[in-house]
Amino acid sequence: MITVDLNLQEMSRLTQSKGVCPNCKADSHISYSKLKDQYDPDAVYFDVKCHNCGTTWDEHYSLVFFEQDNIQIPSEK
Numbered sequence: 845m846i847t848v849d850l851n852l853q854e855m856s857r858l859t860q861s862k863g864v865c866p867n868c869k870a871d872s873h874i875s876y877s878k879l880k881d882q883y884d885p886d887a888v889y890f891d892v893k894c895h896n897c898g899t900t901w902d903e904h905y906s907l908v909f910f911e912q913d914n915i916q917i918p919s920e921k
């Protein structure tokens with residue numbers, strides 16, 4: 845597979861929407877795999893691939909605190 849690095853001008857014409865291929869605009873036949881080696885606790889990064897045109901990209905999501913649950917305090921000894 846041939847990949848190309850895009851300059852800023854080329855980047856700006858591409859769609860940037862969650863779950864939409866920036867190249868062919870497909871919003872189905874897209875697969876996600878969670879990036880490993882991630883150190884940011886407030887974000888999650890996915891490796892994404894469009895199976896329609898073969899384009900790959902990363903999608904970044906910031907996480908919002910929701911609640912603490914399943915709290916287990918160790919008993920005193």
Ligand SMILES: [Zn+2]
Pocket residue numbers: 865866867868869870894895896897898899
């Ligand atoms: Zn595509």
